[in-house]
Amino acid sequence: MAEHERDAAHERDDGPERTPDGHHIIVNGRRWRASDPSIPDALRQELVDELMAARRAVKASEPDARRRVQDAKNALGERGAPWWEARSGDAFDERIAAAIRALTRKRSDSSICPSDVARAVGGEGWRARMDDVRRVAAELAARDEIVVTQKGERVRIDETRGPIRIRRGPAL
Numbered sequence: 258m259a260e261h262e263r264d265a266a267h268e269r270d271d272g273p274e275r276t277p278d279g280h281h282i283i284v285n286g287r288r289w290r291a292s293d294p295s296i297p298d299a300l301r302q303e304l305v306d307e308l309m310a311a312r313r314a315v316k317a318s319e320p321d322a323r324r325r326v327q328d329a330k331n332a333l334g335e336r337g338a339p340w341w342e343a344r345s346g347d348a349f350d351e352r353i354a355a356a357i358r359a360l361t362r363k364r365s366d367s368s369i370c371p372s373d374v375a376r377a378v379g380g381e382g383w384r385a386r387m388d389d390v391r392r393v394a395a396e397l398a399a400r401d402e403i404v405v406t407q408k409g410e411r412v413r414i415d416e417t418r419g420p421i422r423i424r425r426g427p428a429l
Contacts, residue, residue, distance in 0.1 A: 303360060305333070307360075310363075332355045350392075358397075370422060374394075391414055405422070
């Protein structure tokens with residue numbers, strides 16, 4: 258096999274063609290924003306699973322299905338502010354909120370740790386994102402989109418120190 262054939266085969270194994278900067282993939286000659294490569298594989302898979310479930314829900318005309326697709330794509334960095342630029346501000350807060358909603362939908366029978374969200378949106382500097390995640394989670398909890406618990410008991414996140422868990426709320 259010639260070198261260029263090996264390169265082409267290797268490219269197929271790695272997924273679709275990417276732009277030189279890695280920010281977009283090219284499918285059938287069209288550019289699409291790539292997922293944020295800093296998302297850990299296990300979390301990326303959960304978000305992709307939620308995206309696929311949401312797309313099936315759109316086909317089945319389920320209520321709120323399009324919002325689910327939007328949340329999953331935003332959490333993956335494929336929509337909203339570009340993941341290679343946005344690390345603060347309202348657009349970043351929306352990505353955090355989308356990741357919380359998508360992960361709590363995916364794990365609807367259990368809960369998530371705020372650090373999962375920070376890892377999904379924060380890359381290697383995820384620990385510095387924990388305060389942002391807690392702040393956005395407090396806003397979502399105030400709207401009953403999520404429920405924050407500590408040791409199994411519902412708590413107010415802004416009045417609680419230490420480890421917490423997040424699960425879907427009645428309004429989600």
